[in-house]
Amino acid sequence: MAKPETFNAAEICVDAVLEKVGKRIVLGLPLGLGKANQFANTLYARAEQDPEIELTIYTALTLERPSADNELHRRFVQPLLDRLYADYQDLAYNQARRNGLLPANVEVCEFFLQPGSFLHVNSVQQSYVSANYTHVPRDLLDRGVNVIAQMISPAADGSGDYSLSSNPDLTLPVLELARERGHGPITLVGEVNPRLPFVGGDARVAADRFDFLLEGEAFTKELFAAPNAPVRLTDYALAFHIAGLVRDGGTLQVGIGTLGDAICHVLRLRHCNNADYRDILQSLDVDTERVLFKQPLELSDFQKGLYGASEMVPEGFLHLRRAGVLKRKVFSDATLQKLLNDGVISDTIDENTLIALRDAGRIQCPLTEADTRFLQAVGIVDPRYSWRGHRFLDEHGEIEECDLHSGAGRNKLLGSCAGKPLPDGTWLHGGFYLGSTAMYRALREMPAQEMAGINMTAIDYINELQKDRDLKIAQRQHARFVNSAMMVTLNGAVISDGLENGQVVSGVGGQYNFVAQAHELPGGRSVIALASTRLAGGRIRSNIIWEYPHCTIPRHLRDIVVTEYGVANLRGKSDRDVIAAMLCIADSRFQQELMDKAKAAGKIEADYTIPEVFRNNTPERIHAVFAQGHRLQLLPYYPLGTDLTLEEARLAVALKALKEEGRKLWDLWPIVRKGRSVCKSKAPEYKFVHECLERMEFEYSDTFEHRLEAYLVAGSLVLFLEKDRPLGEVSDLALAPTPV
Template structure:
């Protein structure tokens, strides 16, 4: 096998690629952190210089360092850039398209954009590709992809192998589909970064996969961190309702963001502080005299545990693993998996396992050569045996019968494997990961025995059932696929990717895949989570709407919808009953208006009224539930920790809230007034506020405008940072985390 050519400079690699491929380049870049940024920037720079080069970049989720559009944002962001992103190389094509400066010979197509980042960027909106995640390899081939450039991690042994690590999701199925189609050779470029965690399993590939490699100190950089966001009480309310749907012994998929962090934390509470979990969940549901969901409320601790099958591997899964929740292991054989599900066997190698496989007709008696191969690959039959025409040749050259009828024969077959744990168990299948610096360090430090339970793999393995259907059905019992939405209509259609005027906020991603999969899996359910309201331009708006010009998930795939006020089970219900259920989990300030529209359309009878138990859906009720007793200390702002310092963590909470309040000075007057008092006071209760103002360098504010900004920031801290809630684990200026309690 030809060794890949290695370069220490990206420009030299670009020369080699152009010589091999020509001047028409269709470049596939992985989504998220897996991009080969140095190569991408070098080939983009070459296309800028040479108009004869035609460069199409097809990718998703292009990450960029935080930027500031105001003075307040600049004061917050600049120290983060210095501490967390000092050696990160932004992608030049991203900056160019944001400024409208992409040359005519360069096109950038994304099928999923960083949420909300490109609403005002025409080139990004025009070049967006609406596609299911699993269809992207097909689309790439149809577009003529001829180069893929990916960050890879080197093995620490003598094999010379690499790991696709964070992003085997599209690379693996793309290469497989290309081979099946007899597609022309795709030039593979690997950018080697030892700081990228090495993940084995399907993500481990041989050196021969690559045509060119980039290696050297210039490419050894810290991985792009995505600091965990603060969690609102609304997210915690959603998380408790969702945790009450997650069945022990089941399967879980969730995404990145505050809600995913909240769900993982609440599932941790369910396992480690079960009495408190029950108390809060039942309090959130106590006013509802009639259930909107036929599924039983899941209150117990996890005995069997959960298995993760998630396109996005969130940091919270590692926390769930640590507390004994994410521990259900699945195996790569459908019959074996079904026997485990039914409790007919355990994951310990013994005679009962051999007998059960025989009785299930997975193996024959006497064993065939294929049976023997399966049993040895599965770690059941002693590896020292070799099959010889219905007999075994042991390591001493003696022939043994392949008969399973006698205990003596079975024990001989098991040999050294008897009593040992069944190998090959996987507790997490993932497509890509993205998270904080702590997540990356955890993966780098993970023992090999623990890492063996993680299989980063092709996205079509996780997101659909078409290939290996029987195995996936056996593995994914009681599946709960949790995805967020922007809005949901009263008839159950889901809006997750775009605005009313057609502008794209993010993309479809894998949401449709998971919703469709949930309908096909026995016992599977799709859970759409949406906060009942949002604040936009200082106004409260309902996220439960009567209608919308487009949808991401059509109403015929409606399943379970969750707001902070409860769970609506929509599967199989009539339009009238769906609308009534959705009204019951809507914010009460909007229920009458929504109901009137349903009545006007003849979808609900004229005499219908919102039942009393659901007529008090207000933020005040949610806050009252969480404020009782010792509940608030159980709900930290950053339950998984954060890369932010103590002051930054508080500022992130306050600034996010004040941004939602409005932009006009009269809209912010109540906040500004509180800030004025705090800035002028030396009372102990404002000590935290002054520390945060120092972090923002407002001590040197000598203009009226800067003083006004300081008052707004101080007011946001006073108004929106709840002192009864702890921050969680935060970082110091060196990036070292420590657990910080709530201030006195």
């Protein structure tokens, strides 16, 4: 194939694309981090100028720099923009559609929105495409995609290869499906950014896969940072219950966000501070009789370790790798994997490896040419041998039999491979990643041997079982697929993507894929996690509800639901038993109301009562558990670190809590009153408050409005920061995973 044309300016590349493709362009952009922003912006600007260009952009999770919707947020956000995002170029189409300024010849469709960011933008709500993640390649081809533009990373080994790095998830399956269908040509544009980590495996592609490359200093940009947010105690309570479901030797999927951070931290505690983990989990768990979930809690540390199979690779997985938790490797042959699972062989190559493969029928005796190729490909037979008609020829021309009957013969065949670990094992399959600057640096600096265990790949490999089904079943032992929800009905239907009026908050993404997959995998479980309540506009509302006009996951796929109060196993249960279980993990302030509705509908007996042990589901009980001894010290706000400074980390906690309290002055008056006294105090314990006010430039506020805002911030810092709870490591945490 021809080498790609290389340009040092996006304008020239757009000229070349228009000349090749024409003026009707259906542009596929990867979700999240991997978008070719400069190419996309230049193409969009050209379409704005030329109404003859018909441009459709199909993508998801368009990232944009944080913005402020009030003065408090502006004071917090502006320094972040200057420090973390000065080098980031926002996508022009995003701001245009937010302001209702998209030209008539441009259409933007997304199948997953940045959560909550477009609730009141009608054009975005109307152009949203509800689709399972794995169906997007099909939908792209049906729409006639003819250009894909992606940020890529250059290899440093002189090969001339590139990595799709953060986003092989859709690019790989789109190109494969296009070949299978005989779809017309798709022009592939690569925007080369050396700051994007080079990830090998399936994400590594030859230069000739691209038609055009954008390369040069202008495209070497800092990556979009997603600073870790503060983790609340509710997230930690959820995380402990979820960690109690994760089997040693199993498979793990979690998503981005504070819950994922909490889960990874608690799993690390389980391995590294096992006594503390057991102590806290057993204190939180009131279901000692195992009424809601018959299986015992998983309490041991990780001897076998976990394997990660997650569409979204969260930063916490790198921490789990460093801690020795994410260490179970999987291999690309189903029979070999099954033998490892069953303990018939170990991952150290010896003659038993050959015997077991022969007895399992994977290879014959004497070996065939295909057997030889397989054994050498997986690193079991010495690569110096070549197959010659039922005999082997070594580099010296000496002949060996292909017979496996004798120990001496088997050991000769193993040769230099004997005693070595099976090569090319994978400890993490992922579809895309997004995280902090520390995560990107960790991936850039990761030793090659360690990076070889990560395979960023096509999303259908992660999220489905259709292709390579036997292999995936063998790899994904005891899978736990953990996903968040906004609400869950009493009968187990899950709402994750939209509001009651049909407005889309985010999207389905891969949640349905993982839930369905969990029901098909032997030993697999889907875990839906949600806080039992939310605080909105100063009012507490239950996230466990009686009914809702739509759902993301229908009730016939109900499995495990977890709140901060416990774990409800819903799989295979009757409606009555599902409702009873859900009532037991609901907040006690809403249990009676929910139970009354179930009784009125005849779905549970009229004389049913919630067992006494589940009637104290209150935030006070959860806090009391965590407040004992040194437990809070084990649960930092930022367990994975954060790009924020110390003052910013504190402010993020306070401002988030303040936002939930409500907007009316009488709701906030106790906070204002506390803040006023703190602002006037010179007590040493309030020094940190004045440092935070200085960061917000409130120290010299001279107007009543600004002083009132300063009092709100000061009061929030004192009232909402938990005592004796550390922040964790802050200010651009350096993370460098080491081989396990």
